[in-house]
Amino acid sequence: MTGPLLELDGVRKHYPVHEGLILRRQVGAVRAVDGVSLSIAAGETLAVVGESGCGKSTLARLALRLIAPSAGTIRFDGRDVTHDGRAALKPLRRQMQVIFQDPFASLNPRMSVEEILAEPMLVHGLGDAASRAARVRELLDLVGLARYHADRFPHEFSGGQRQRIGIARALALKPRLIVCDEPVSALDVSIQAQVVNLLKDLQAEFGLAYLFISHGLAVVRHMADRVAVMYLGEVVETAPVGALYAAPRHPYTQALLAAAPVPDPARRPARPALGGDVPSPMKPPAGCRFHTRCIVAQARCREEAPALRTLGPGHAAACHFAETVPAFTRLGAGERHARLQARLALYERKRAAMTATTAA
Amino acid sequence: MPLAAARPILQPDHPATAPRGAAAPEPILEVRDLATTFATPRGPIRPVDGVSLAVAPGRTLGIVGESGCGKSMLSLSLMGLVPAPGRVTGGSIRLEGRELVGLAPAAMRSLRGRRIAMIFQEPMTSLNPVHTIGYQIVEALREHETLPARALKEKAIAALRQVRIPAPERRFDEYPHQLSGGMRQRVMLAMALACRPALLIADEPTTALDVTIQAQILDLLRELQAETGMAIILITHDLGVVAQVADEVAVMYAGRIVERAPVAAIFDDPQHPYTIGLMGAMPRMEDERDRLVVIGGTVPPPFALPAGCRFGPRCPFAGEECRAAYPPTAEIAPGHAVACWKAPVETQA
Numbered sequence: 001m002t003g004p005l006l007e008l009d010g011v012r013k014h015y016p017v018h019e020g021l022i023l024r025r026q027v028g029a030v031r032a033v034d035g036v037s038l039s040i041a042a043g044e045t046l047a048v049v050g051e052s053g054c055g056k057s058t059l060a061r062l063a064l065r066l067i068a069p070s071a072g073t074i075r076f077d078g079r080d081v082t083h084d085g086r087a088a089l090k091p092l093r094r095q096m097q098v099i100f101q102d103p104f105a106s107l108n109p110r111m112s113v114e115e116i117l118a119e120p121m122l123v124h125g126l127g128d129a130a131s132r133a134a135r136v137r138e139l140l141d142l143v144g145l146a147r148y149h150a151d152r153f154p155h156e157f158s159g160g161q162r163q164r165i166g167i168a169r170a171l172a173l174k175p176r177l178i179v180c181d182e183p184v185s186a187l188d189v190s191i192q193a194q195v196v197n198l199l200k201d202l203q204a205e206f207g208l209a210y211l212f213i214s215h216g217l218a219v220v221r222h223m224a225d226r227v228a229v230m231y232l233g234e235v236v237e238t239a240p241v242g243a244l245y246a247a248p249r250h251p252y253t254q255a256l257l258a259a260a261p262v263p264d265p266a267r268r269p270a271r272p273a274l275g276g277d278v279p280s281p282m283k284p285p286a287g288c289r290f291h292t293r294c295i296v297a298q299a300r301c302r303e304e305a306p307a308l309r310t311l312g313p314g315h316a317a318a319c320h321f322a323e324t325v326p327a328f329t330r331l332g333a334g335e336r337h338a339r340l341q342a343r344l345a346l347y348e349r350k351r352a353a354m355t356a357t358t359a360a
Numbered sequence: 361m362p363l364a365a366a367r368p369i370l371q372p373d374h375p376a377t378a379p380r381g382a383a384a385p386e387p388i389l390e391v392r393d394l395a396t397t398f399a400t401p402r403g404p405i406r407p408v409d410g411v412s413l414a415v416a417p418g419r420t421l422g423i424v425g426e427s428g429c430g431k432s433m434l435s436l437s438l439m440g441l442v443p444a445p446g447r448v449t450g451g452s453i454r455l456e457g458r459e460l461v462g463l464a465p466a467a468m469r470s471l472r473g474r475r476i477a478m479i480f481q482e483p484m485t486s487l488n489p490v491h492t493i494g495y496q497i498v499e500a501l502r503e504h505e506t507l508p509a510r511a512l513k514e515k516a517i518a519a520l521r522q523v524r525i526p527a528p529e530r531r532f533d534e535y536p537h538q539l540s541g542g543m544r545q546r547v548m549l550a551m552a553l554a555c556r557p558a559l560l561i562a563d564e565p566t567t568a569l570d571v572t573i574q575a576q577i578l579d580l581l582r583e584l585q586a587e588t589g590m591a592i593i594l595i596t597h598d599l600g601v602v603a604q605v606a607d608e609v610a611v612m613y614a615g616r617i618v619e620r621a622p623v624a625a626i627f628d629d630p631q632h633p634y635t636i637g638l639m640g641a642m643p644r645m646e647d648e649r650d651r652l653v654v655i656g657g658t659v660p661p662p663f664a665l666p667a668g669c670r671f672g673p674r675c676p677f678a679g680e681e682c683r684a685a686y687p688p689t690a691e692i693a694p695g696h697a698v699a700c701w702k703a704p705v706e707t708q709a
């Protein structure tokens with residue numbers, strides 16, 4: 001019996017907020033992550049979704065131990081790494097890597113692709129020049145870049161190619177976990193599809209675990225095994241991907257799913273599911289943090305914070321009325337039109353033939 | 361590599377907008393063979409290269425395509441805001457029957473905001489951080505109206521109220537950084553609509569927003585359109601958004617419209633291989649965990665266009681004729697036009 005690869009237990013990250021230029025007084029704190037517990041097994045994808053500002057990136061940096069939590073415990077492979085310093089974290093860094101939304105900002109513009117990909121190995125003192133060069137070639141093959149790309153610089157690549165470089169760099173040390181912070185959010189759908197397929201192939205090949213952060217619910221449907229929905233620093237619902245999309249129990253999850261546009265002009269919702277903006281994480285509402293926007297909120301919700309309650313296998317939600325909220329069915333969870341289906345199949349066949357001939 | 365310079369500016373094989381159904385109102389905007397050219401060290405490039413389209417009052421035309429396809433340059437061309445050294449070098453833009461190509465700058469300025477207005481993806485870059493939003497709306501109004509200060513302020517507050525901003529009197533005195541992204545986009549909308557334009561161009565207005573806020577803004581656009589009867593051109597790369605708000609759709613690729621159809625037909629009966637690829641690449645919540653369809657490669661930049669069909673190098677259906685010449689645009693059903701040698705693709709099976 002092996003335990004989870006990564007485990008977060010009651011993790012908090014509060015950023016103090018100061019006021020005044022000379023006498024810097026602390027006037028409050030941003031509760032960016034406020035008591036999150038979750039775990040990821042080897043080879044598994046856990047997706048984290050939620051509106052911007054809900055604490056996803058902070059959670060990613062906590063999971064990577066790039067920052068230390070204000071409270072709670074972080075375990076990697078069963079070992080408590082919450083308070084580890086730089087030296088103790090170094091072996092951990094080999095095992096967990098990160099891919100960011102904006103690959104350009106995370107790639108050193110003055111380094112060639114070869115140098116970028118070899119750097120993690122150099123930092124960790126792995127191999128010699130020849131074996132590192134061989135690994136760079138291997139990495140380029142893995143992510144679908146050409147070998148001659150090794151001598152090029154980041155600015156010479158398109159957004160999708162840069163994200164491939166970012167992925168290759170993350171793979172360099174053969175990690176077990178990759179934290180993906182909105183890796184496809186800035187890409188066009190056609191490029192996004194390439195990167196999503198690549199991430200899935202790599203996972204199948206190397207048994208990688210992903211912490212996959214995204215605000216795109218449709219992408220998550222394709223990527224994740226399990227999903228955690230965050231609101232104002234807290235996890236409000238967590239479930240296996242099938243259950244989350246088929247039977248979401250938290251009104252916020254339902255609203256998020258309802259807000260994503262249905263790609264079918266025959267099904268247009270009457271009204272937006274969710275009004276207003278996310279409240280400030282400095283002063284989250286009392287009781288249930290979602291009550292200011294929730295359509296089923298009752299008096300109790302304004303006073304008492306709901307705990308995350310188990311509702312089914314691997315399925316938990318933090319809502320007083322999780323058992324009784326009306327079932328949510330996404331508009332038009334229907335089949336694609338037959339004619340489109342047939343054309344897509346034909347397109348795929350032709351494309352397979354095309355790649356076969358160009359590869360030959 | 362053959363450069364765009366070799367091609368005539370006007371594309372005679374690009375016919376005018378398809379005739380609409382008998383009940384359809386007269387278009388308020390009619391664009392024919394529009395070309396926008398930049399002189400560059402590599403020779404002239406044409407990010408908009410023979411675009412024809414039309415929109416009627418109260419209707420929404422969605423324009424989709426990957427980044428770099430020329431969507432923003434097309435909207436700037438319609439607004440008369442092409443940045444130097446670029447300029448509109450061919451074709452015609454008729455707004456409410458009036459030709460905009462070649463219009464004197466002062467006349468164009470007077471139309472902008474009054475008859476045709478635009479909002480952008482990132483409202484923060486279009487709002488001035490050092491002025492209150494009220495001040496900025498009043499300044500925008502002053503371009504077109506000579507009213508006493510109090511009346512201008514009232515009008516600005518009414519504009520904020522129209523876009524459903526709560527407590528508009530208080531918001532009037534706030535600065536852009538005090539507002540959320542969604543509120544800022546509402547302010548932009550208030551500013552754009554303050555003078556009741558006949559046509560609103562919205563260039564990726566919700567791309568930077570969360571889906572929840574996107575849904576609110578799209579709903580607001582729908583409501584305002586119902587109230588004012590304005591025509592909307594909505595530019596997006598998200599087919600889901602198109603499905604939700606567009607009446608007609610134009611698919612843009614490398615500076616040209618490759619397919620144009622009523623929204624139902626685009627989703628039900630996509631003809632162009634690029635449109636089909638976009639449909640397949642889009643992840644859908646309704647689907648199981650299967651693989652996404654991939655469009656290989658990337659959009660060619662305007663200085664490195666392939667010969668023949670511009671989608672050819674990425675197209676699984678491409679053949680000899682595709683490499684030889686750009687395909688003519690054929691109308692395959694009322695209002696449904698496609699520029700592809702191989703359409704309908706079933707003939708290629």
Ligand SMILES: Nc1ncnc2c1ncn2[C@@H]1O[C@H](COP(=O)(O)OP(=O)(O)O)[C@@H](O)[C@H]1O
Nearest residue numbers: 015030032051052053054055056057058059281
């Ligand atoms: N270094 C920091 N100092 C202060 N506040 C921060 C810092 N990083 C993030 N925050 C705040 O914490 C909240 C969560 O941010 P983030 O984790 O980036 O959310 P997300 O990735 O979901 O958009 C936001 O309100 C953000 O402004």
Ligand SMILES: Nc1ncnc2c1ncn2[C@@H]1O[C@H](COP(=O)(O)OP(=O)(O)O)[C@@H](O)[C@H]1O
Nearest residue numbers: 398407426427428429430431432433443661662
């Ligand atoms: N000021 C400019 N000068 C020259 N080329 C430009 C300029 N702005 C955009 N382009 C080019 O025009 C093409 C279309 O760009 P754009 O209209 O921004 O595309 P989209 O909005 O569809 O992403 C791109 O290849 C872009 O590089």
Ligand code: SF4
Nearest residue numbers: 669672675682700701
């Ligand atoms: S004309 Fe040819 S290359 Fe262009 S889309 Fe049609 S089949 Fe593909």
Ligand SMILES: [Mg+2]
Nearest residue numbers: 056057058181
């Ligand atoms: Mg983030």
Ligand SMILES: [Mg+2]
Nearest residue numbers: 431432433563
């Ligand atoms: Mg653009």
